[in-house]
Amino acid sequence: MKKILKIAAVAAMVLGCSACSQTQEEEISWQDQLIEENTLIVGISPDYPPYESLENGEMVGFDVDMMAELEKYLGVNVEFEQMTFSTIVDAVNLGQVDVGVSGFTYDPERQVLFSDPYLESAQVILTKKDSGIESAADLSGKVVGAQLGTTGADAAAEIEGASVELNQDANILVEALKAGQMDAVVVDLLVAQNYEESDSSLVVLDEPLVDEENGIICSTSNELLMDALNDAIAQFKESDAYEELKTKWGM
């Protein structure tokens, strides 16, 4: 009789436990929101040094190095998928990539979740030193380039009297500026400064068109994933790697 009671007690314990692990299994985690198990698929447009660019076919930049750091905190493999900048928001929303990392700046018109900021930015005017252009007001009647689908394109559209030319590729805009096909381009501050440093014929105008901050984006349905990303970003920003990478990329 005692033995039977014991067996019953053990059985109850086993049943009880399996019931509790079942409810735990039903609770969804941020990892469950990933498209592929143990992998964070990152949509990226490598035409924006020093955030991301291609060097001999290899992707380099602050964003690339930052993702290697976040990979450690998240404990999943980061996989990059190169795409045109203007398609990343849709790719995120269609579930083709988990996140977008591409020097994104917060823009309420983008129907996505934005992470906490990881860098300060601004939209600024990059022009030729000898252009005689000293402020946005001097751009009336001039051709201003901007990248399709960017906040820079929105800022350029606000410049009075300027005719805006859009391109899918930020590199091509700067080439067109150098070749005299455009009078100025609007890009993120750190990108403009990077071009100014590498080409003595270029200058960044002091007055920013709009102040911004850079963040990572994901779909509005992946709040748990965004919470995990924010935790990882907070750890990254407190680590030595953050300052090291800013110095490495001149940011």
Ligand code: ARG
């Ligand atoms: N910060 C701007 C935006 O969010 C431009 C980003 C462009 N990034 C790039 N990799 N081309 O719209």
